[in-house]
Amino acid sequence: MSALKPIVVYHANGGPNPYKILIALAELNLPYTKSAVADVKGAEFCKINPNGRVPAIMDPNNDDLILWESGAIVEYLVETYDKEGKLSLPGxxxxxxxxxxxxxxxxxxxxxxxxxxxxxxxxxxxxxxxxxxxxxx
Missing domain, CATH: 4.10.810 (Virus Scaffolding Protein; Chain A)
Structure with a gap:
């Protein structure tokens, strides 16, 4: 997994949902960088998430895929990167x-x-x- 590029995690101060993503990334031992969003409702961030909420991610390992909604992001990370079954169950x-x-x-x-x-x-x-x-x- 060391050849993977860091996944960008968009977050804002005070919100609990980005921590779900950071925990999943840490448990899966995936590289990531954090990008603080000053104005989640601003035009710049709304290009990333039209809903104007954090978290969102950009995965450079998958054609710069952008995802938002913490549940969808966790499912994506597990289904894409959890080859050792750290956060998933068999069957x-x-x-x-x-x-x-x-x-x-x-x-x-x-x-x-x-x-x-x-x-x-x-x-x-x-x-x-x-x-x-x-x-x-």
């Missing part, structure tokens, strides 16, 4: 049970984390909202 049944948890995190737990953080950081305190989203997490 069709096990593979799908594992993916079930990835999708649970992406569509269930992740959004509640996002809401909880937003209510903790907003200027007007909202105890009921804080409790609701923390309980959901």
């Amino acid at each position: 069709n049944r096990e593979k799908w049970l594992l993916k079930q948890y990835l999708h649970f995190q992406m569509s269930g737990q992740g959004p509640y984390f996002g809401q909880a953080v937003w209510f903790y950081r907003q200027s007007e305190p909202n105890v009921q909202a804080k409790e609701r989203y923390i309980d959901q997490v």
Whole structure:
């Protein structure tokens, strides 16, 4: 794997989702560089991710493939680079049970984390909202 070029990880300060990608890259022992995005909604970054959110990656080992959405990126990294089975499981049944948890995190737990953080950081305190989203997490 030493012949691989570093995968570029686009991230912004304060967001939890880029860490999912960095953890997967580290576990797979893949080279990467980080590119901090100052304005995720700006025109320059929206050329990379029209949704204006991080993370996104650019893989120079696959025709400069650009992907965004952390779940899609993790699946791509595992399916493309996990030849030793570090983050994947053998067998069709096990593979799908594992993916079930990835999708649970992406569509269930992740959004509640996002809401909880937003209510903790907003200027007007909202105890009921804080409790609701923390309980959901």
